[in-house]
Amino acid sequence: MIATALTDLWYGFGVALEPHNLMWCFVGVLVGNMVGVLPGMGPLATISILLPLTFGIPPVGAVLMLAGVMYGAQYGGAICSILLNLPCHPPHAVTCLDGFPLTKQGRGGVALGITVLASFVGASWGITEMIFLSPVLVRAALEFGPAEVCSLMLLGLLAGSTLARGSPLKGVAMTVLGLILGCVGTDLELGSERYTFGLTELDDGIALVALALGLFGIAEFMNSINQVAPISTRYTNVGLRDMRPSKGDLKLSAFPMLRGTIVGSLCSLIPGTGPTIASFVAYATEKRVSKTPERFGTGALEGVACPEAATHSSVQGDFIPTMSLGIPGDAVMALLLGALMIHGIVPGPQLISQHPDIFWGLVASFWIGNILLVLLNVPLIGIWVKMLAIPYRYLYPSALFFVCIGVYAANNDMFQVGEVIVIGAFGYLLLRLGFHPAPILLGFVLGPRFEENFRRAMLISRGDLGVFVERPISAVFVALCIILVGTQIYFRLRGSKADLEPAAENDGVAAASAPELTAHHAPVRPAE
Amino acid sequence: MTLVPQMMNALTGRLLLLTAMLAAGLASAAAQQYPAKPITLVVPAAPGGVTDVIARAIGQRFSESFGKPVVIENKPGASNQIAAEYVARSTADGYTLLVSPEATFAINPYLFGKLHYNAAADFIPVAGLVKIHQALVANPSVPAHSVADLIALAKKDAGALNYGTYGVGSTGHLNMEMFEAMTGARLVAIHYKGATPALTDVIAGHIQLMFISIGSAVQPSKAGELNLLAVGSKERLPNLPDVPTIAESGLPGFEAVSWFGLFAPAGTPQPIVDQLNVLTQRVLSEPSFRAAILDPQYFEPMAGSPQEFSAFIKADAEKWQRVIRVANVKVD
Numbered sequence: 081m082i083a084t085a086l087t088d089l090w091y092g093f094g095v096a097l098e099p100h101n102l103m104w105c106f107v108g109v110l111v112g113n114m115v116g117v118l119p120g121m122g123p124l125a126t127i128s129i130l131l132p133l134t135f136g137i138p139p140v141g142a143v144l145m146l147a148g149v150m151y152g153a154q155y156g157g158a159i160c161s162i163l164l165n166l167p168c169h170p171p172h173a174v175t176c177l178d179g180f181p182l183t184k185q186g187r188g189g190v191a192l193g194i195t196v197l198a199s200f201v202g203a204s205w206g207i208t209e210m211i212f213l214s215p216v217l218v219r220a221a222l223e224f225g226p227a228e229v230c231s232l233m234l235l236g237l238l239a240g241s242t243l244a245r246g247s248p249l250k251g252v253a254m255t256v257l258g259l260i261l262g263c264v265g266t267d268l269e270l271g272s273e274r275y276t277f278g279l280t281e282l283d284d285g286i287a288l289v290a291l292a293l294g295l296f297g298i299a300e301f302m303n304s305i306n307q308v309a310p311i312s313t314r315y316t317n318v319g320l321r322d323m324r325p326s327k328g329d330l331k332l333s334a335f336p337m338l339r340g341t342i343v344g345s346l347c348s349l350i351p352g353t354g355p356t357i358a359s360f361v362a363y364a365t366e367k368r369v370s371k372t373p374e375r376f377g378t379g380a381l382e383g384v385a386c387p388e389a390a391t392h393s394s395v396q397g398d399f400i401p402t403m404s405l406g407i408p409g410d411a412v413m414a415l416l417l418g419a420l421m422i423h424g425i426v427p428g429p430q431l432i433s434q435h436p437d438i439f440w441g442l443v444a445s446f447w448i449g450n451i452l453l454v455l456l457n458v459p460l461i462g463i464w465v466k467m468l469a470i471p472y473r474y475l476y477p478s479a480l481f482f483v484c485i486g487v488y489a490a491n492n493d494m495f496q497v498g499e500v501i502v503i504g505a506f507g508y509l510l511l512r513l514g515f516h517p518a519p520i521l522l523g524f525v526l527g528p529r530f531e532e533n534f535r536r537a538m539l540i541s542r543g544d545l546g547v548f549v550e551r552p553i554s555a556v557f558v559a560l561c562i563i564l565v566g567t568q569i570y571f572r573l574r575g576s577k578a579d580l581e582p583a584a585e586n587d588g589v590a591a592a593s594a595p596e597l598t599a600h601h602a603p604v605r606p607a608e
Numbered sequence: 609m610t611l612v613p614q615m616m617n618a619l620t621g622r623l624l625l626l627t628a629m630l631a632a633g634l635a636s637a638a639a640q641q642y643p644a645k646p647i648t649l650v651v652p653a654a655p656g657g658v659t660d661v662i663a664r665a666i667g668q669r670f671s672e673s674f675g676k677p678v679v680i681e682n683k684p685g686a687s688n689q690i691a692a693e694y695v696a697r698s699t700a701d702g703y704t705l706l707v708s709p710e711a712t713f714a715i716n717p718y719l720f721g722k723l724h725y726n727a728a729a730d731f732i733p734v735a736g737l738v739k740i741h742q743a744l745v746a747n748p749s750v751p752a753h754s755v756a757d758l759i760a761l762a763k764k765d766a767g768a769l770n771y772g773t774y775g776v777g778s779t780g781h782l783n784m785e786m787f788e789a790m791t792g793a794r795l796v797a798i799h800y801k802g803a804t805p806a807l808t809d810v811i812a813g814h815i816q817l818m819f820i821s822i823g824s825a826v827q828p829s830k831a832g833e834l835n836l837l838a839v840g841s842k843e844r845l846p847n848l849p850d851v852p853t854i855a856e857s858g859l860p861g862f863e864a865v866s867w868f869g870l871f872a873p874a875g876t877p878q879p880i881v882d883q884l885n886v887l888t889q890r891v892l893s894e895p896s897f898r899a900a901i902l903d904p905q906y907f908e909p910m911a912g913s914p915q916e917f918s919a920f921i922k923a924d925a926e927k928w929q930r931v932i933r934v935a936n937v938k939v940d
Binding site for chain 1: 828
């Protein structure tokens with residue numbers, strides 16, 4: 081099997097290295113990378129804008145270019161998250177948590193360097209997986225039915241609710257807020273509207289892009305208005321020396337990268353679990369396994385390397401169900417399949433045998449494209465960091481301008497621009513009160529998928545809750561949930577006396593109202 | 609002093625006359641020169657879906673023929689209501705058109721208590737585009753190899769089989785409701801956010817059945833991942849002669865078909881509507897268009913004048929109204 085895969089891959093390189101195909105691949109990654117940097121302009125908007133251009137070129141070139149836009153945009157997506165706390169694309173929201181503090185410390189360049197490296201590692205594994213394991217993985221992925229996905233989402237919610245720094249109680253409160261926001265929209269099983277207040281635009285729920293950009297971008301923008309001077313001097317304080325990651329940095333982020341890669345590739349296999357869930361789960365996992373979880377949120381390089389590797393390995397892994405089954409993992413994949421259909425190629429299980437040039441050419445182009453992206457991004461880091469030297473009064477308003485365009489482009493709807501502004505104002509309020517918005521996003525992304533699959537599992541089992549423990553994969557996740565909650569309670573009970581006192585010293589009021597507060601979970605206060 | 613109002617009156621009169629002449633001239637010029645600027649095709653679905661693919665394929669041919677760009681604008685959401693409302697409120701000059709599946713016109717009016725557009729009064733049907741026949745597929749583990757087997761199985765064990773839909777009131781739901789009503793079989797609906805996740809679960813065997821576009825069913829059934837039980841067309845499809853129809857399998861008159869059409873806001877000048885209709889028919893009958901877009905997906909081109917298309921919609925709407933009433937499907 082490996083020998084045939086290698087022969088096929090060799091053939092694929094032959095296709096991808098044909099001059100015109102190579103050119104389209106380069107155009108794709110370049111455009112994707114540039115557009116990815118703009119806040120809110122995700123690959124979806126870019127590909128749908130570029131789609132008409134591909135009508136005139138052969139299908140192989142078209143697919144290579146559009147796929148290039150997609151993973152190219154992921155490379156660009158982390159840049160504004162790290163430098164400006166603006167998640168250009170929802171998967172990168174979690175990168176803000178540690179990336180932006182790093183920038184504040186003048187280590188934004190290092191964070192970007194690590195990101196490029198993590199992206200390449202993650203993507204490389206994703207591609208390797210696609211070449212050698214896709215038939216096996218597709219079968220494994222089909223084992224994930226409603227019950228399994230439901231248990232997995234529950235695990236994600238439990239593990240992730242202490243995602244951000246600060247009081248666990250506040251973290252849980254924000255996760256619950258995210259769950260509530262996720263309820264907005266049409267009830268899937270009944271078709272009735274929930275919390276839409278009669279607004280047609282809310283029928284399909286709150287837009288994820290609007291929520292991510294509002295909570296991180298706009299809220300942070302409003303929060304930093306009063307502190308223009310101190311931050312902007314710190315921003316520009318990036319020396320040439322600081323741009324390359326040191327050996328220590330590389331050593332620190334090597335394992336997080338690998339862990340992120342594994343989490344990302346696992347997430348890509350479960351149908352409908354896109355890169356956003358992958359990066360959040362990766363961050364939460366990394367924080368759990370870390371010996372120094374208290375560093376997370378203050379500028380831990382691991383907190384950048386791990387989710388970025390996960391995003392990229394998930395994006396590449398998403399091609400597995402898309403290409404092998406004709407079943408797109410997310411909206412961007414659906415769009416790529418739509419592009420194939422316009423070229424008269426029907427996606428499906430027989431795509432690989434009927435159009436080997438497209439499948440293997442695409443796989444080979446992933447390697448070429450990712451190498452091109454690394455070559456493109458390493459010299460660009462210096463330029464991106466220079467962006468911070470632009471005075472705040474120009475930089476942030478122009479970023480806001482792109483936020484509005486990006487949010488509009490997602491659905492061609494002004495309503496979502498309003499949504500992002502309202503959410504931003506609300507996010508500012510939360511930041512001021514010491515609530516971190518990251519768990520909101522987690523609850524918002526995982527909650528609806530939990531609910532949807534729970535109800536589906538219940539309908540299929542005719543109301544028998546036993547389904548979650550009778551099915552082996554689901555049982556494993558449920559057991560992990562119990563272990564997670566159990567150890568949490570155990571450590572709190574055992575360590576409550578020792579932990580309470582220093583916490584009380586740090587912050588008497590918070591400790592009194594939240595007895596389970598631990599010393600290293602002192603609430604984050606916006607700098608004043 | 610009385611001179612001024614008189615002069616004003618005369619001036620206004622002349623101005624009015626001039627405006628009227630200009631307007632008349634412009635109107636005829638507009639009809640002759642249509643299109644003088646880019647045309648927008650509004651799609652009520654996300655990029656990449658079937659509606660989007662159809663709109664882009666047609667739009668590309670339109671733009672080649674007109675020599676003007678045709679822009680695709682995706683406005684997904686709220687069961688097509690956002691796009692429909694947007695087009696209904698656009699200027700009726702032929703530059704903003706809607707490419708829509710049947711739901712907007714033949715299903716939504718009976719499904720929703722209140723709509724943000726009037727399906728009958730706000731639009732002129734310009735031309736039918738394509739029909740997509742829906743296939744009844746089952747997971748290979750289901751011990752039924754024909755529609756008759758399936759009916760027997762569903763009756764023997766009432767409510768044991770689950771089917772996937774792509775939402776309450778979607779055609780995937782209503783087609784199966786119609787099937788249940790005609791056979792007396794009892795099945796359980798499991799709703800998904802789109803046809804692909806539902807299809808994944810049928811292939812994986814978490815649920816057993818669903819109605820899905822024939823184009824999406826052929827490849828997985830050849831690969832042995834699905835059982836293609838029958839197709840919901842009136843007669844067997846010419847390019848799939850071995851696949852039986854549901855109608856011939858003991859349910860005469862059963863038809864499960866989706867269609868997509870081109871619509872203009874009410875008040876669009878008739879010459880423009882006719883021009884677009886003629887062009888659409890020409891595109892749909894081009895052999896190259898058939899070979900590239902229609903045949904690989906098993907799309908059937910629709911033909912006919914705007915009037916014939918209106919009559920077709922009316923008949924289809926009556927059918928769905930009946931199905932929705934019998935099945936008692938409600939969305940608030």
